Amino acid sequence: MPQGQPETVPDDGMTTRQRRNRPLVMVHTGEMKGKSTSAFGLALRGWNQGWPIGVFQFVKSAKWRVGEESAFKALGTLHDETGQGGPVEWHKMGEGWSWTRKKATEEDHAASALEGWHEIARRLSEQRHGLYVLDEFTYPLHWGWVDVDEVVATLRDRPGHQHVVITGRNAPQALIDAADLVMETSKVAHPMDRGQKGQKGIEW
């Protein structure tokens, strides 16, 4: 990133400092890897600022994000013990704030995702976190499990200073339009093109 002279200065009645410190809705979308990893990289910065970090994982495979989860839980523990950085909460769809069934149907997943979103909306109203990572949250939106207009309205009206980053492919246009920052990843080359499957430490 450049040092950052804005291209335009809007006539919005805010001072540069007020505008600078406006909380952001960020969307990382696109076809290529890098959407979630960059959200977690961003969360390292928030953690270092002492913000309470809330990760809400809308993916099902237990293998995914184990590296990030392990590292962020370690950072959260470090905060609790030493005061360095911020506290960390890590929640998974279908765990904790929802039920888990052995044979989950699509309806279960949809209900679980919606339950998750309602929990996030509650936390936003209570100003529980400085940064929310809604990992792979575009999928329940794309599939219609969670209403995108309700999400956009809740994000727009959230109180205080809470940043939100949402990752995943197929981000709905209404979400993109509502976001302050939208990053799109695209593929130039990928090992799978050469017949190479995912490996530990790289894909999870």
Added chain:
Amino acid sequence: MPQGQPETVPDDGMTTRQRRNRPLVMVHTGEMKGKSTSAFGLALRGWNQGWPIGVFQFVKSAKWRVGEESAFKALGTLHDETGQGGPVEWHKMGEGWSWTRKKATEEDHAASALEGWHEIARRLSEQRHGLYVLDEFTYPLHWGWVDVDEVVATLRDRPGHQHVVITGRNAPQALIDAADLVMETSKVAHPMDRGQKGQKGIEW
């Protein structure tokens, strides 16, 4: 990322396992933020695998990456004290493996970048790290401070199982051609377009 069935299976004489575990050269390039943050997100996975992580920062501003640096140093300390994860080394161009002058000229920066690359090449030959993050390393390549053909040859011939991720804009074509994975970030929307400058916890 999908669960990962490769699109083609190459006739390279390797088993799926051998191919899967081949060490990777990854390049994160493009116009938008997310190149470095996703490299650091990736490094969380490597750390969790217990890999020795080496970060080599080819940027000059002290403000950049302070969040990531602080978090990774904390994770490195955690490793040293408890054995969780892997050890972490964090090096900056112009520090440690090079000199620092009060009034650095472009020649100083060029020499410093080259010195940094030589240190990285030494470490690659000694198999010192499991994952190397060469942050903003495309710039010294783009500016001709470090010879891209030498870098490509060194990466191609590196021994053992060492992953390398290189970030920055304007990645030279020879580097892109040599990479196993190339991720490009592009901008859909950015707060600076709306007159908002960078803020702590988000940009650093």
